[in-house]
Amino acid sequence: MRILSAFLCGLIFGLGLVISGMTDTTRVIGFLDVLVIRKGAWDPTLVIVMATALAVSMPGFVLARRRARPLLADAAAWPTRKDIDRPLLAGAAMFGIGWGLVGLCPGPAITNLATASPTVIQFVAAMIAGMLAHDFWRRGTAWRRSEAAIAADG
Amino acid sequence: MAPFDPVSAAIGGALIGLAATLLMLLTGRIAGISGILGDLVDLASGDRLWRVAFLAGVIAAPLVLAAGGHKLSAPAMPGWIIVIAAGLLVGFGTRLGSGCTSGHGICGIARFSPRSIVATATFVAVAMIVVAITRHAI
Secondary structure, three states: OHHHHHHHHHHHHHHHHHHHOOOOHHHHHHHHOHHHOOOOOOOOHHHHHHHHHHHHHHHHHHHHHHOOOOOOOOOOOOOOOOOOOHHHHHHHHHHHHHHHHHOOOHHHHHHHHHHOOHHHHHHHHHHHHHHHHHHHHHHHHHHHHHHHHHHHHO | OOOOOHHHHHHHHHHHHHHHHHHHHHHOOOOOHHHHHHHHHOOOOOOOHHHHHHHHHHHHHHHHHHHOOOOOOOOOOOOHHHHHHHHHHHHHHHHHOOOOHHHHHHHHHHOOOHHHHHHHHHHHHHHHHHHHHHHHHO
């Protein structure tokens, strides 16, 4: 049931991305291109998509918070961090550069795999490589830090 | 460019919000694509099956719409060097920054997380600057 629910949620999510036009890179770049607002050529689609998604998910999450536990799991995995740190800002900036260059963020990139476009496959492969590179680098620095801590202690 | 279609945008946006809400209500998970994909490919993580199922649904969506007569068209993409560089930046950046447009932009802002609000403002602003440069300065 939990796996089927995850599939259906993914399906609804993907339908939303396609229907809203967010899988279309020209639309996303049309939103990001704010210099054309004065010319009247700006595409406000992403604003509408964000606003309506939040109009549903804000009350939805309030409802989910009130429940002791999810319907199909023992506990909800709510994120707990509140601190604004450098990795958050640096990561968001890096993501912003990539997003601006192509007009694809991870969700629409995955959805667009259905078109079997070779360049979309290239993008997703590079994205996964970037994720793995991050994890590898993070573990490396964590290991060095623990080695340094041991050295400092002894 | 396709003309602005506020009705489709609103229906699609509501579906995205609905999917995020249902995933949390049913399975207690955040519908953040970079987190789901990143944890799926991370060798150190467990509990993979629901992640595979969710992403399978995301990929299946355009095929379902195509079966209903909706046109399935590949997006406009730049040359491969830009594509690879951008993919690497999106992958590394979303892991370092703990989320993307869905995890921070939809789920995070929906729960009023200060981290997500700052992250979303950052990546939208940076992407706007990048487009201003690539479209107007080069």
